[in-house]
Amino acid sequence: MPSAKRKTTIREVARRAGVSVATVSRALNNSPLVDHATSEKVLTAARRLRYVPNASARSLSTRRTETIGLILPDMHGEFFSEIIRGADAVARRHHYHLLVSSTHSNRQELETTLSTLHGRIDGLILMSPHLESETLLYHAPSELPIVLIGPVEDAGEIDAIHVDNEGGGFQVGMHLHELGHRRIAVVKGPKGNVDAAERYFGFMRAMKQVGITLPIELMLEGDFTGAGGYQAALNLLALVPRPTAVFALNDDMAIGLLRCFHEKGIRVPEDIAVAGFDDVQMSAVIRPALTTVHVDISELGALAAKRVLALSMKESAQQKRTTVVLPSRLIVRQSTSPATNPVQLQRA
Amino acid sequence: MPSAKRKTTIREVARRAGVSVATVSRALNNSPLVDHATSEKVLTAARRLRYVPNASARSLSTRRTETIGLILPDMHGEFFSEIIRGADAVARRHHYHLLVSSTHSNRQELETTLSTLHGRIDGLILMSPHLESETLLYHAPSELPIVLIGPVEDAGEIDAIHVDNEGGGFQVGMHLHELGHRRIAVVKGPKGNVDAAERYFGFMRAMKQVGITLPIELMLEGDFTGAGGYQAALNLLALVPRPTAVFALNDDMAIGLLRCFHEKGIRVPEDIAVAGFDDVQMSAVIRPALTTVHVDISELGALAAKRVLALSMKESAQQKRTTVVLPSRLIVRQSTSPATNPVQLQRA
DNA sequence: TCCGAGAATGTAATCGGTTACAATTGGGGT
DNA sequence: ACCCCAATTGTAACCGATTACATTCTCGGA
Numbered sequence: 001m002p003s004a005k006r007k008t009t010i011r012e013v014a015r016r017a018g019v020s021v022a023t024v025s026r027a028l029n030n031s032p033l034v035d036h037a038t039s040e041k042v043l044t045a046a047r048r049l050r051y052v053p054n055a056s057a058r059s060l061s062t063r064r065t066e067t068i069g070l071i072l073p074d075m076h077g078e079f080f081s082e083i084i085r086g087a088d089a090v091a092r093r094h095h096y097h098l099l100v101s102s103t104h105s106n107r108q109e110l111e112t113t114l115s116t117l118h119g120r121i122d123g124l125i126l127m128s129p130h131l132e133s134e135t136l137l138y139h140a141p142s143e144l145p146i147v148l149i150g151p152v153e154d155a156g157e158i159d160a161i162h163v164d165n166e167g168g169g170f171q172v173g174m175h176l177h178e179l180g181h182r183r184i185a186v187v188k189g190p191k192g193n194v195d196a197a198e199r200y201f202g203f204m205r206a207m208k209q210v211g212i213t214l215p216i217e218l219m220l221e222g223d224f225t226g227a228g229g230y231q232a233a234l235n236l237l238a239l240v241p242r243p244t245a246v247f248a249l250n251d252d253m254a255i256g257l258l259r260c261f262h263e264k265g266i267r268v269p270e271d272i273a274v275a276g277f278d279d280v281q282m283s284a285v286i287r288p289a290l291t292t293v294h295v296d297i298s299e300l301g302a303l304a305a306k307r308v309l310a311l312s313m314k315e316s317a318q319q320k321r322t323t324v325v326l327p328s329r330l331i332v333r334q335s336t337s338p339a340t341n342p343v344q345l346q347r348a
Numbered sequence: 349m350p351s352a353k354r355k356t357t358i359r360e361v362a363r364r365a366g367v368s369v370a371t372v373s374r375a376l377n378n379s380p381l382v383d384h385a386t387s388e389k390v391l392t393a394a395r396r397l398r399y400v401p402n403a404s405a406r407s408l409s410t411r412r413t414e415t416i417g418l419i420l421p422d423m424h425g426e427f428f429s430e431i432i433r434g435a436d437a438v439a440r441r442h443h444y445h446l447l448v449s450s451t452h453s454n455r456q457e458l459e460t461t462l463s464t465l466h467g468r469i470d471g472l473i474l475m476s477p478h479l480e481s482e483t484l485l486y487h488a489p490s491e492l493p494i495v496l497i498g499p500v501e502d503a504g505e506i507d508a509i510h511v512d513n514e515g516g517g518f519q520v521g522m523h524l525h526e527l528g529h530r531r532i533a534v535v536k537g538p539k540g541n542v543d544a545a546e547r548y549f550g551f552m553r554a555m556k557q558v559g560i561t562l563p564i565e566l567m568l569e570g571d572f573t574g575a576g577g578y579q580a581a582l583n584l585l586a587l588v589p590r591p592t593a594v595f596a597l598n599d600d601m602a603i604g605l606l607r608c609f610h611e612k613g614i615r616v617p618e619d620i621a622v623a624g625f626d627d628v629q630m631s632a633v634i635r636p637a638l639t640t641v642h643v644d645i646s647e648l649g650a651l652a653a654k655r656v657l658a659l660s661m662k663e664s665a666q667q668k669r670t671t672v673v674l675p676s677r678l679i680v681r682q683s684t685s686p687a688t689n690p691v692q693l694q695r696a
Numbered sequence: 697t698c699c700g701a702g703a704a705t706g707t708a709a710t711c712g713g714t715t716a717c718a719a720t721t722g723g724g725g726t
Numbered sequence: 727a728c729c730c731c732a733a734t735t736g737t738a739a740c741c742g743a744t745t746a747c748a749t750t751c752t753c754g755g756a
Contacts, residue, residue, distance in 0.1 A: 021737095056712080057404075058714080097465075358742065703751085709747095721732100722734105725729090
């Protein structure tokens with residue numbers, strides 16, 4: 001009897017319980033095929049030995065890893081963590097794990113990552129700005145359930161979930177119009193950014209619907225950063241006549257605008273109303289609190305995870321590919337509504 | 349010749365290349381044992397077949413998963429994402445993957461998660477408020493390299509990395525004293541929170557060093573939330589004589605204080621100086637910008653990942669257990685320095 | 697010419713599970 | 727007493743890699 005230093009495997013448990021490995025396996029996976037008494041015996045032995053099945057071995061034979069992959073671009077913190085949180089919650093509830101890979105800057109890098117994932121995951125949630133679905137399908141292990149997050153030009157055969165940017169932009173447009181604004185500026189996003197394009201499109205649809213035609217000089221350049229918003233604010237102040245409202249296509253820029261206006265002594269919303277998009281944490285805290293469009297990001301992650309799990313369960317069950325749109329919701333705060341601003345009423 | 353629908357395995361490649369599986373394996377892992385010409389042949393065949401080795405199978409025989417686990421508590425967004433970002437960057441650089449598991453609220457849940465990780469990871473980064481190292485060692489698969497993040501009471505046999513909370517608190521204390529403050533309030537953190545305790549301790553060390561004894565009523569209760577900070581501010585304003593400075597043990601509370609002071613018309617820093625801890629994004633953006641203590645959180649994640657990788661490489665190489673302290677740095681901004689506040693000078 | 701070392705390759709065991717299929721056992725029916 | 731079936735359990739073949747060990751081939755030196 002050499003002092004056994006071997007790690008406890010299923011055979012070890014089998015010996016201790018006086019049964020075969022098959023029985024142990026069945027007992028541990030509570031198959032109905034084992035006698036209750038035997039099962040008890042096995043479970044006890046396993047517990048005594050502190051036995052934990054080896055995941056790799058199990059995956060090898062079952063072809064399931066009980067893990068879903070999550071690939072994210074190099075992105076903004078808040079968004080980033082909320083997606084993970086949402087996806088993780090769902091995964092955990094189903095006893096799945098989350099393999100996260102972030103900061104993918106270029107396509108090449110993403111493709112290699114994609115291939116090293118082979119045999120590690122049962123499904124993939126992918127969010128990537130620079131990736132057409134074709135290349136994706138080509139490089140991803142085939143048969144791997146995939147759900148795309150974010151605006152996808154050509155979702156073709158792939159499931160996708162995206163935020164209702166268009167609808168959000170529309171809501172902002174209608175809201176500003178209702179407040180009586182007729183001369184509204186827009187601070188745009190980076191060229192080629194699809195989120196920005198959709199928001200813009202929605203806003204313009206609202207303008208068209210209410211019969212407003214905005215002159216081109218009210219469309220200001222922006223880059224989704226706070227500094228960019230600040231700069232846009234300066235440009236905006238030079239316009240005559242000055243617009244009575246601005247819609248910045250994301251909150252970071254909107255906050256940059258607010259800072260600039262504050263420093264220049266321009267009152268918001270009295271002198272000019274400001275609206276953003278994203279509802280980042282700060283927008284509720286900053287004064288004046290920012291009117292913006294809220295999107296439940298963790299819900300986005302959760303939906304994606306649910307979808308991936310569903311796809312990976314019913315393997316061949318020829319599921320129809322779907323595109324889910326996550327609704328967005330206008331949140332009216334102080335920056336567009338003078339009358340309801342308690343701080344103002346109360347004397348700052 | 350049945351239309352082969354089988355997934356491409358190493359044997360498939362071997363057949364195509366006209367060699368044995370051993371040779372294929374060696375070629376793919378560029379072992380020096382294979383002839384260069386043969387190797388080329390194999391690589392070509394593999395590429396043609398789009399062969400990607402199965403991770404589970406590989407892990408099973410090599411006993412390495414090339415994955416490190418990251419377990420985090422249910423936590424604040426910004427912190428959360430930065431840690432992941434830092435750890436992921438390091439992992440990726442070494443061709444490792446990151447298995448993330450968040451939102452562990454209770455011990456029980458954490459323990460089961462821990463055991464399901466067996467055979468899935470080569471090392472673990474663990475951050476958990478409620479966990480003594482003993483229970484940990486008991487439930488974690490033995491032999492698994494572990495690095496703890498955060499203040500650990502009894503790090504015993506385990507590696508740990510933690511932020512220099514004490515030093516940060518000390519710096520704040522010295523800073524406020526240098527500005528001439530002698531009556532300084534502190535907004536404390538949740539009972540039992542070790543971060544808070546260390547910050548408090550460092551601050552008090554500074555007070556002692558400069559010979560200041562603060563009366564007990566200046567120690568205000570807090571809970572690390574913005575609302576808690578707001579409430580603390582109200583309590584603080586009731587004190588007579590009123591303190592000339594406040595140190596909130598985290599930024600969220602500090603921002604709550606600022607909001608309250610703003611609403612009450614109390615000027616910061618003229619009427620009262622405010623300092624926080626964490627340097628969350630908002631603290632640089634809010635007006636007045638918040639003086640606080642900066643910690644490079646992604647560096648924290650990166651260091652932890654590096655350490656885990658090192659531990660998992662040299663298996664038996666009896667490495668000495670270490671505790672690394674990540675330095676913290678005082679960032680002086682407007683909320684404690686009237687003279688350098690451009691906004692104030694310029695007339696708000 | 698023959699032998700042995702070293703290089704290159706192949707064969708088969710192994711990692712630790714799952715599961716198809718075989719084998720055993722105990723009853724119930726006749 | 728005998729047969730058949732259902733309920734349990736065991737045996738061994740996988741899953742797809744890695745790698746110890748065996749084998750083959752080449753070539754230089756005696």
